[in-house]
Amino acid sequence: MNQWTPISSEETQGNQPTRKSLTYWQDVWRRLRQNVMAMTGLVMILIISGLAIFGPMFSPYSYSEQNLQLANIAPQIEITKITDKDYVFVHNEYRLVSVTADGKFIGAPEVVDENKINRYITYNIDGKEVKFDYSLAMSNRKKGQKVTEEEENADMKTKYDIFVDGEKIDKYDTKIVLNKTNIMGTDTLGRDVWTRVLYGARISLTVGLVASVVNLCVGVVYGGIAGYEGGKVDNIMMRIVDIISSVPLLLIVILLMVIIEPGLKTIIITIGMVYWVGMARLVRGQVLSLKEQEFVLAARALGVTKSKIIIKHLIPNAIGPIVVSMMMSIPSAIFTEAFLSFIGLGVSAPEASWGTLANDALGGIRSYPYQLIIPSIAIALTMFAFNFLGDGLRDALDPRLRK
Structure with a gap:
């Protein structure tokens, strides 16, 4: 007699899984997506990386291309209408630049006559004689009086005369437009700031990538060996780490500059020598707490080699x-590169780096603040993005926060 009978579908409902089982990394990604700031940082990193890789390809300028006629022009400009179809931009450096009605620069018009003593320049614009008289800009200054840049720019904007075919323009028809030729303006040599910022992003992300690779390849392996071996080997290896970390980073850069010329190569070598130290200490501490676990003892009993235990068992845990x-070391490396370039120990001219852009902008910070603000914003956004993503990964990878 058969004593087995099939159960009904209602009796099996309580044994059904409530949700699909997730792997460790699937669960990490699920929790990371719930962190708004971390996802914002990830999107920002992808955008910055995309602009750094592909942005210069679509730019009509190179990072070193100069146009002194369009030097120190801001992203937003005030243009003046001198005829029915002719517009000019009155530059702070006492000259006129032809521009279209929507803010696209045509270039410097032909100079017919220039008199620096009487302070006027005569141009030929579309067959018309346009005289730009800026003598009033300095007529009220006392001899030997020191004038600030703000006062000089204010004088320039309010005390000049424009004559078209000998007839003075009494009322200027001006309007504020965006700079369509150089969307982020130009620097003191007429180089496109936007293009140079994009090239600077390449250098900064390259330095961050080098820092992460060095941490992964050197710091993780070095710390894993020191922690697993212990004893004298651990003591010797960690004393080497202490010696390296005790030498100031700036001193290492200066010493390398004696041997190698300043540039990106020097910064990469410096980061390769120094940035793995913190990772080695972290991994050593983790390995010391894991190497006495049962799964490591089981691997030893099975005859697994030390290298495989470190690589396949300890480091993955x-x-x-x-x-x-590793994620937190990237913004630190980016800021280090920007700082070294800012003080003249990093990337050298004409290469573009966010640090060199900030350094170049210091001379005209009052007259042209956008030259310093734009690379500063780029540095801040990149560091915020990596820090947001790093904080999110810390929470997502913490097993104590799993729900």
Whole structure:
């Protein structure tokens, strides 16, 4: 007699899984997506990376291309209508630049006569004689009086005369438009700021990538060996780490500059020598807490080699702190590169770096503040993006926060 009978479908409802089972990394991605700031940082990193890789390809300028006729022109400009179809931009450096009605620069018009003593320049614009008289801009200054840049620019904008075919323009028809030729303006040599910022992003992201690769290849392996071996080997290896970390970064850069010329190569070598130290200490601490676990003892009993235990067992179990530390080291490396370039120990001219852009802008910070603001914003946004993503990864990889 058969004593087995099939159960009904109602009796099996309580045994059905409530949701699909997720792997560790699927669960990390699920929790990371719930973190708004982390996803914002990830999107910002993707946008910055895309602009750095593909942006210069679509720019009509190179990072070193100069046009002194269009030097120190802001992203937003005030243009003056002198005839029915002719517009000019009155530059702070006492000259006129032809421009279209929508803000696209045509270039410097032909100079017919220039008198620096009487302070006027005569141009030929579309067959018309246009005289730009800026003598009033300095007529009220006392001899030897020191004038600030703000006062000089204010004088320039309010005390000049324009004559078209000998007839003075009494009332200027002006309007504010965006700079359609150089959307982020130009620097003191007439180079496109936007293009140079994009090239600077390439350098900064390259330095950040080098820092993360060095951390992964050197710091993780070095710390794993030191933590697993312990004893004298650990003591010797960590004393080497202490010696390296005790030498100031700036001193290392200066010493390398004696041997190697300043540039991106020097910064990469410096980061390769120094930035793995923190990761090595972190991994060593993680390995020390993991190497006495049962799964490591089981691997030893099965005859697994030390290298395989470190690479296949210990490091994967410490991957959470490793990923977070690696992500946090990227903005630190980017800021280090910007700082070194700012003080003249990094990328040299004419290469573009966010640090060199900020340094070049210091001389005209009052007259042309956009030259300093734009690279500063680029540095801040990049560092915020990586920090937001790093904080999100720290929370997502923490097993104590799993729900």
